[in-house]
Amino acid sequence: MSHFADQLADSIKAKGTPLCVGLDPRFDMLPAAIVREHPDPASAYERFCLQVLDIVAPLVGVVKPQSAFFEACGPSGFTALRKVLEHAKQLGLVTILDAKRGDIASTAAAYAEAAFTAFNADSITVNPYLGRDAVEPFITAARKSGRGLFVLVRTSNPGAGLFQDLMCNGRPLYRHVGDAVAAWNRENIGKCGYGDVGAVVGATHRAELIELRAALPDAWFLVPGFGAQGGTAADVAAAIRPDGLGAVINSSRGITFPFKPDAADWEARIESATKEAIAALRAA
Amino acid sequence: MSHFADQLADSIKAKGTPLCVGLDPRFDMLPAAIVREHPDPASAYERFCLQVLDIVAPLVGVVKPQSAFFEACGPSGFTALRKVLEHAKQLGLVTILDAKRGDIASTAAAYAEAAFTAFNADSITVNPYLGRDAVEPFITAARKSGRGLFVLVRTSNPGAGLFQDLMCNGRPLYRHVGDAVAAWNRENIGKCGYGDVGAVVGATHRAELIELRAALPDAWFLVPGFGAQGGTAADVAAAIRPDGLGAVINSSRGITFPFKPDAADWEARIESATKEAIAALRAA
Numbered sequence: 001m002s003h004f005a006d007q008l009a010d011s012i013k014a015k016g017t018p019l020c021v022g023l024d025p026r027f028d029m030l031p032a033a034i035v036r037e038h039p040d041p042a043s044a045y046e047r048f049c050l051q052v053l054d055i056v057a058p059l060v061g062v063v064k065p066q067s068a069f070f071e072a073c074g075p076s077g078f079t080a081l082r083k084v085l086e087h088a089k090q091l092g093l094v095t096i097l098d099a100k101r102g103d104i105a106s107t108a109a110a111y112a113e114a115a116f117t118a119f120n121a122d123s124i125t126v127n128p129y130l131g132r133d134a135v136e137p138f139i140t141a142a143r144k145s146g147r148g149l150f151v152l153v154r155t156s157n158p159g160a161g162l163f164q165d166l167m168c169n170g171r172p173l174y175r176h177v178g179d180a181v182a183a184w185n186r187e188n189i190g191k192c193g194y195g196d197v198g199a200v201v202g203a204t205h206r207a208e209l210i211e212l213r214a215a216l217p218d219a220w221f222l223v224p225g226f227g228a229q230g231g232t233a234a235d236v237a238a239a240i241r242p243d244g245l246g247a248v249i250n251s252s253r254g255i256t257f258p259f260k261p262d263a264a265d266w267e268a269r270i271e272s273a274t275k276e277a278i279a280a281l282r283a284a
Numbered sequence: 285m286s287h288f289a290d291q292l293a294d295s296i297k298a299k300g301t302p303l304c305v306g307l308d309p310r311f312d313m314l315p316a317a318i319v320r321e322h323p324d325p326a327s328a329y330e331r332f333c334l335q336v337l338d339i340v341a342p343l344v345g346v347v348k349p350q351s352a353f354f355e356a357c358g359p360s361g362f363t364a365l366r367k368v369l370e371h372a373k374q375l376g377l378v379t380i381l382d383a384k385r386g387d388i389a390s391t392a393a394a395y396a397e398a399a400f401t402a403f404n405a406d407s408i409t410v411n412p413y414l415g416r417d418a419v420e421p422f423i424t425a426a427r428k429s430g431r432g433l434f435v436l437v438r439t440s441n442p443g444a445g446l447f448q449d450l451m452c453n454g455r456p457l458y459r460h461v462g463d464a465v466a467a468w469n470r471e472n473i474g475k476c477g478y479g480d481v482g483a484v485v486g487a488t489h490r491a492e493l494i495e496l497r498a499a500l501p502d503a504w505f506l507v508p509g510f511g512a513q514g515g516t517a518a519d520v521a522a523a524i525r526p527d528g529l530g531a532v533i534n535s536s537r538g539i540t541f542p543f544k545p546d547a548a549d550w551e552a553r554i555e556s557a558t559k560e561a562i563a564a565l566r567a568a
Contacts, residue, residue: 068391068394069394071395072397074398075366078359102411107352110353110355113356114361117356118355118361127386127413128413129413129436129448130436130439131444131447132442132446133441136443155413155414156388157389157414159414159417159420160414160415160417162412163464164415166460167453173447176450177447229388
């Protein structure tokens with residue numbers, strides 16, 4: 001059984017980029033040709049995401065479907081989500097199910113079963129507010145089958161600071177969450193030198209990114225907010241360690257929707273946007 | 285359009301109890317008769333929960349399906365969850381979808397659409413860690429159709445204090461979250477005197493419950509942890525205001541699984557357990 005951190009490292013080294021493509025399908029932004037053929041949102045999301053996967057699989061090693069957009073379609077959305085995760089696996093991509101789950105122990109175990117068994121994702125994002133019991137069942141489940149998790153530490157949204165920045169015993173809350181992540185992560189380090197409990201750290205807060213990178217040197221960072229949300233390549237570069245590893249840089253809308261719905265060349269545009277994002281990261 | 289707080293107040297007054305029945309189906313605890321007829325977990329969960337709803341609907345006004353257990357079944361679990369929510373509505377019950385969602389604004393809006401439109405729940409539990417943007421899209425969506433939400437403030441699990449109890453500017457984190465909930469809730473008070481943004485406050489921390497009750501007099505509290513998790517009727521009584529309203533007291537396993545799988549009289553046992561919980565709350 002291979003260690004999650006090693007799978008991630010191998011995948012990123014093989015493709016030569018830490019870029020992760022986020023799959024956040026939105027019905028009003030889909031190519032018109034797909035909507036004509038698939039008027040049902042769940043079916044349109046599936047078709048669109050499978051095509052996106054085929055386009056980006058030769059270029060990147062990691063993809064991140066956002067559960068919420070599939071959930072908004074109701075039960076059929078979950079069928080689509082599972083097919084998207086399955087297709088990504090078939091293409092050899094490492095998958096991050098962005099679901100931000102968290103609950104008391106027995107319930108967290110059920111969420112972990114959903115993510116790692118029912119949906120067969122390689123990793124999941126987890127919300128730490130409920131404390132120890134909200135995270136540890138995910139870790140236990142992940143370690144049974146070489147999966148991983150990414151715990152929210154400092155998120156990329158404008159209102160994130162309302163609680164995450166509160167000063168607790170002289171340090172902001174997110175640093176306390178970061179310390180807990182560091183301890184969980186150190187329990188199981190892979191051959192690549194990184195562990196299986198990563199941190200979500202937004203690209204839009206550069207100072208925090210630098211501070212957390214120093215505090216958690218052996219944790220994988222999932223860095224959202226690159227591209228459409230305003231994070232630049234220079235901002236996110238702070239998350240990447242000198243070995244070129246340690247960070248998964250996510251871009252969603254900037255890569256998957258660089259076109260108007262009536263564009264005939266939407267596939268070529270997604271391919272170009274992916275290549276441009278890779279080049280921008282490489283230059284930084 | 286009726287206000288969520290008023291729906292809740294009317295439902296609790298009509299049944300004369302603040303008891304909420306939590307639906308946390310577990311395959312290994314289901315009645316053997318149901319498993320024989322429905323070897324597929326999703327289908328067994330649906331059958332079991334529909335029968336539980338028929339038993340408890342004459343006795344209580346509120347039910348709370350736990351999304352995680354349905355999610356663990358994969359896509360078919362969501363079909364079951366939707367049917368359970370639909371049946372609860374047909375029986376005139378107020379529904380709380382316990383899903384503890386939370387994400388950046390556009391994603392939170394998709395989760396709200398999932399809860400209030402795709403699954404047609406009357407309310408949802410929300411995780412506040414992502415801050416303002418994680419909660420406000422739920423509020424906006426809820427107010428468009430008379431729905432409500434319950435934001436995690438102080439949860440009932442043993443490891444909850446890891447972050448929730450951290451002292452921030454002289455007060456624990458959960459009090460800061462409580463203040464934010466109080467402000468959101470005050471924006472839209474119903475005729476009954478309560479608002480539509482409630483707080484999740486565990487039954488297992490009595491001192492915090494009393495403190496938060498005083499700080500948020502006009503917010504509905506969803507109080508988990510009564511029964512199997514260790515909270516007594518005397519503990520939870522602190523959440524109920526002098527008008528008999530203000531709290532929804534949840535019991536899940538204690539009510540829905542008071543039997544061994546081979547019990548032939550499991551339906552009668554659920555009915556008795558519900559009546560006993562109602563009586564215990566009334567006595568306290």
